[in-house]
Every structure is written in structure tokens, then in C-alpha cells.
Amino acid sequence: MPKSKVALFGGGPACLMAAYQLSENHDVHIFEKGKRLGRKFLVAGNGGFNLTNEAQGKELQLVYSNHPKLHKALAQFNTVDTRNWLSEIGIETFVGSSGRVFPKKGIKPADVLKRIIKMLEKKGVQIHLDHTFIGFNNKAQPIVKSNENDTVIEANHYVFGLGGGSWAKTGSNSVWMLPFQEVGVQTLPFRSSNCGIDVVWDREFQEKFGGTPLKNIAINAYELNYKGEAVVTGYGLEGNAIYPLVPAIREVLAKNERAYITIDFKPNSSIEMLQSKIPHGGIKPKNYAFTFNISKAVQQIAKMGLNKEDYLNPDVFAASLKKVSVPIQGLRPVAQAISTVGGIAMTEIDEQFGLNNHPQISIIGEMLDWDAPTGGFLLQACFSTGYVVAQKLNEQSNL
Ligand SMILES: Cc1cc2nc3c(=O)[nH]c(=O)nc-3n(C[C@H](O)[C@H](O)[C@H](O)COP(=O)(O)OP(=O)(O)OC[C@H]3O[C@@H](n4cnc5c(N)ncnc54)[C@H](O)[C@@H]3O)c2cc1C
Structure with missing residues (x-):
């Protein structure tokens, strides 16, 4: 039986995690508008590169804005799971004095990204660079633009991780909001978080x-x-x-x-x-x-x-x-913030991050309206939400 097809939009950490977890059971495609994956992930590595944090359980949840769905996802794939996953793909980590988790000495951010991409390629994930999501057709199927051609993407499920509103030069911006509003999804304007x-x-x-x-x-x-x-x-x-x-x-x-x-x-x-x-x-x-x-x-x-x-x-x-x-x-303006709040309202998604009115579409990462401080918590939420969506689709494919 052919594997069901999952199309992911956005090549940031949220979609990279989801793609990794989906790759055993599904035909996985990532559509990224840039010429490279993970540009904000690399920027995150310019200062202290906090891949996650050592906080767990209630201590971890309390750091985030009060969204039970996000808290549940953080429990389902927690900070220990992130470290185990990184170790599984060959990236060893250590806990710094502040509880922040860093890659072991000598491992650069670009090495972590390269390792993730290598694993995805090995697992058969197909990566389509220079492919920009531009909107939905009247069946709420995504349309992608590449080389001046518009293509409707046919897949069994769609996962969006187009990122928050800050640091537009890394690819993420609010342009995707309009198409989502047009298919009846409530969005909130991006506002600065973790900023000066x-x-x-x-x-x-x-x-x-x-x-x-x-x-x-x-x-x-x-x-x-x-x-x-x-x-x-x-x-x-x-x-x-x-x-x-x-x-x-x-x-x-x-x-x-x-x-x-x-x-x-x-x-x-x-x-x-x-x-x-x-x-x-x-x-x-x-x-x-x-x-x-x-x-x-x-x-x-x-x-x-x-x-x-x-x-x-x-x-x-x-x-x-x-x-x-x-x-x-x-x-400071959104453009200069480390992260943003706003995006797709948490009330628009179910417990596993599927859109209430379009269950074939899931939303993950910073594209959703949640907030957390720096210290590895931002990437952790991206990884957790990516994992939870993949788990849901994996369970469905095993039925
Ligand atoms: C300076 C800085 C330092 C940071 N440091 C840390 C840190 O140390 N620890 C931490 O936990 N977090 C840190 N962060 C935050 C972290 O990098 C983000 O929270 C995380 O990258 C968000 O992941 P994401 O997958 O949701 O989105 P993104 O990483 O933003 O990825 C979204 C992707 O979608 C693509 N895209 C956008 N629109 C389209 C479209 N229409 N079609 C196709 N593709 C599209 C973009 O090109 C991009 O590749 C930092 C951020 C910044 C800016």
C-alpha cells in the first residue's frame, strides 16, 4: 500500500522535527520558500545557542503562556525527549549553569542543522527549496509558487510551520496571514516578545x-x-x-x-x-x-x-x-524581536494542533499565538508541537 503523503510548509525547526518523526510512515515533502532550510535556527546560534532547557513538568509549563494545548504538547515531548532525540541524531548536549541546554563544545549551530538535514535526506524526506506557499484553492488545498509556476499541492495532510513575525530576513513574516484569514482562520497581529x-x-x-x-x-x-x-x-x-x-x-x-x-x-x-x-x-x-x-x-x-x-x-x-x-x-519593533506573539489563535486548533474548521491542516511552531522567554524554551515548543502533529498522523496511518 502506498504511504500517505504529508506536505509540510516551512523549513524551520518545527517542520524539521515533524518531518523527522513522520518519515518512517509517510511520504514526506517539505516546501520552503528560501534557498536554504533553518535560517532562523542558524541565527539563533549566533549568540548562546540554547537548544532546549533542563526544566521539566510544571516548572517547564509555567514558563509558557497559559495554553493547556501547548502545555500538553510539552508534556508529550519534553526537554529530556529533545535531548534524547538530539543524541539519537548524533548531537550531544550539556546543561549550562542557568539550566540552558547547549550543543557540546565544538559542535556549531551549522553542524546541528546539517546533521538534521542529513538525517531527513537519509530517511527519504523530499525537500523542495524555492517553493513559496501563496494561498489556498477553493478546496483549501495549498498553492505553491516556484519558478513562476503555481502548483496545487495534493496530499493527505498539510502541516504549516511558517514561523513568527520577527527577523523577516530569515524567511518568516506575516504574509501567510491573509490566505489563512480567507479560509476562515482567526489570526492575531504579531507583536514583539523577547525584545529590547x-x-x-x-x-x-x-x-x-x-x-x-x-x-x-x-x-x-x-x-x-x-x-x-x-x-x-x-x-x-x-x-x-x-x-x-x-x-x-x-x-x-x-x-x-x-x-x-x-x-x-x-x-x-x-x-x-x-x-x-x-x-x-x-x-x-x-x-x-x-x-x-x-x-x-x-x-x-x-x-x-x-x-x-x-x-x-x-x-x-x-x-x-x-x-x-x-x-x-x-x-522594539517586531522585526528586531527574538520572537513574536500573535499568529494563529490557539482557539483555532484542536489538542493535536489540527485546525478546527480544516482538520486536514495542522499548525506548529511560532506561527501559533504562544509566548515564552529565551533560554531554549522557544525551540522546545517548536519541537514539541512538531512532534505531537507527527504522532497524531503516525497513529492514524497505523489504523
Ligand atoms: C536572534 C535570535 C536568537 C534566537 N535564539 C534562540 C535560542 O537560543 N533558543 C531558542 O529556543 N530559540 C531561539 N530563537 C527563536 C527560534 O529560532 C524560533 O522560535 C524558531 O526558529 C521558530 O521555529 P519555526 O519552525 O516555528 O519557524 P522558523 O524557524 O521561522 O521557520 C519558518 C520557515 O518557514 C519559511 N516560510 C515562511 N513563509 C513561507 C512561505 N510562504 N512558503 C514557504 N516557506 C515559508 C521560512 O523561510 C522559514 O524557513 C532565536 C531567534 C532569534 C531571531
Whole structure:
């Protein structure tokens, strides 16, 4: 009996995982609009390449936005499963001190991608590059454009993993939203997640201190507290201590309310400990950086939050280092964000990621409206959703 055909659209990690899991039982085809697969996966490897995280169970679920369907998928294919799968294809991993999972030393992101692609080719997955999904025909079958030819793709099942809205140069964008809306699927506009914040600082400060890292800080806002790093940029602040706060900031900005964060530049010292550093005769601001072991950028940020009298008072200045309020103008645009929320509403899919009104179509990865911080959680959700759809189709083919 011929194998049933599954057509996947998008060559990112979500579809690559689904294709791998489907390849034993199905005739699998990937249609990717670019000249290469996994371009965002490679970009993800430019900084710290977190393939997943060591968090498991409830701890893992709590990191994601509150979507029971996604939580179920994360339980079905969890972070241990991801590491086992990577090991199965020859990529060994290790857990870093922050719980993030990296490929073992010497294994570059391009090596991981090459390995996945090699395994797919070995398993007979057919990869069609330069093939762009452009819409559906009146039977809700996908149409693909390649070399100026439009072709209706006939398959038993269709899986879409066209990605979120950020970093359009890696291939993902919101162009696919219209065709989905035309077949009655609700989509939500993409909004930035895991992104920098625009801060109301004067231009002189931003020009002088742009690029300065703010290490070992804690950021508080909206009853949340994250330790980590940020960097002063031409527009404000960016970094892993900021990203987890973005959903709360986004919510406040959407209500047109004033948004802010509070930075503790000395999370490991109490106010008393800082004040005890002040010599008996007092000190002048020119000695603050040395006395409190802070950079000139930190001194300047703290100064901006104080009036002149308080700034000149070393006790008040020392105390202020624990609680500098920074007003936020906005979030960085979608194009620059690490990930996005928005896309296909989670209410449009069933528990195994099939569209409610088009059960022959499944949606996986960042194309769906969920949110998670960086740290390997984004790729994990892409892998989990890809796996769950493949499992469903594998079970159906075994009936
Ligand atoms: C700078 C940066 C760093 C990151 N670092 C990490 C990290 O360390 N850890 C982590 O977990 N996550 C990280 N991420 C996020 C992670 O890379 C994404 O969440 C993940 O790639 C999303 O996978 P996906 O398969 O859903 O979509 P994508 O990877 O975006 O893939 C979608 C694919 O669909 C193709 N496509 C789009 N439209 C069409 C069309 N019409 N027809 C055919 N093909 C189409 C695109 O060309 C693309 O290849 C990072 C992201 C960025 C931008």
C-alpha cells in the first residue's frame, strides 16, 4: 500500500522535527520558500545557542503562556525527549549553569542543522527549496509558487510551520496571514516578545554609553524579578534580564498606561552594605564609581533618577542604586524581536494542533499565538508541537 503523503510548509525547526518523526510512515515533502532550510535556527546560534532547557513538568509549563494545548504538547515531548532525540541524531548536549541546554563544545549551530538535514535526506524526506506557499484553492488545498509556476499541492495532510513575525530576513513574516484569514482562520497581529525596550533617556547619554553592558543586575516590575544582564543601546536596553518582563510591559503599554522597570544595580548588597563603603568624611560624585564599584554608565543612570540634592548626598545615592526607576517608551519593533506573539489563535486548533474548521491542516511552531522567554524554551515548543502533529498522523496511518 502506498504511504500517505504529508506536505509540510516551512523549513524551520518545527517542520524539521515533524518531518523527522513522520518519515518512517509517510511520504514526506517539505516546501520552503528560501534557498536554504533553518535560517532562523542558524541565527539563533549566533549568540548562546540554547537548544532546549533542563526544566521539566510544571516548572517547564509555567514558563509558557497559559495554553493547556501547548502545555500538553510539552508534556508529550519534553526537554529530556529533545535531548534524547538530539543524541539519537548524533548531537550531544550539556546543561549550562542557568539550566540552558547547549550543543557540546565544538559542535556549531551549522553542524546541528546539517546533521538534521542529513538525517531527513537519509530517511527519504523530499525537500523542495524555492517553493513559496501563496494561498489556498477553493478546496483549501495549498498553492505553491516556484519558478513562476503555481502548483496545487495534493496530499493527505498539510502541516504549516511558517514561523513568527520577527527577523523577516530569515524567511518568516506575516504574509501567510491573509490566505489563512480567507479560509476562515482567526489570526492575531504579531507583536514583539523577547525584545529590547525603548527608554526615555537623553540622547547624550545614549550616544556616550551605548553598548555598555550592565552586568549582575536585577530588574523588577509588575511583581516580577529577574537577575541577569542588559546592555545600554542606542534606543534603550536589551538583554536577558529584560526579556522575561516583556509580556507584562506589553500588557501595560497596550492599555496606554505608564510602563517602567526598576533596576537594582547591586542585588547582592543591602543598602547598609553600600552605605558602609562611604568614608567618614563623605565623598564627592567623582568618587562614586570607585567607591560603589559601578560603571560610569550606572552612575549616570542613577543620577537621572535623582534631584541634584539627593545626587550629591552619598547615602541617598548609595540607596538609590538598589532601586532606579526607568520609564519605558515602548517595545522594539517586531522585526528586531527574538520572537513574536500573535499568529494563529490557539482557539483555532484542536489538542493535536489540527485546525478546527480544516482538520486536514495542522499548525506548529511560532506561527501559533504562544509566548515564552529565551533560554531554549522557544525551540522546545517548536519541537514539541512538531512532534505531537507527527504522532497524531503516525497513529492514524497505523489504523
Ligand atoms: C536572534 C535570535 C536568537 C534566537 N535564539 C534562540 C535560542 O537560543 N533558543 C531558542 O529556543 N530559540 C531561539 N530563537 C527563536 C527560534 O529560532 C524560533 O522560535 C524558531 O526558529 C521558530 O521555529 P519555526 O519552525 O516555528 O519557524 P522558523 O524557524 O521561522 O521557520 C519558518 C520557515 O518557514 C519559511 N516560510 C515562511 N513563509 C513561507 C512561505 N510562504 N512558503 C514557504 N516557506 C515559508 C521560512 O523561510 C522559514 O524557513 C532565536 C531567534 C532569534 C531571531
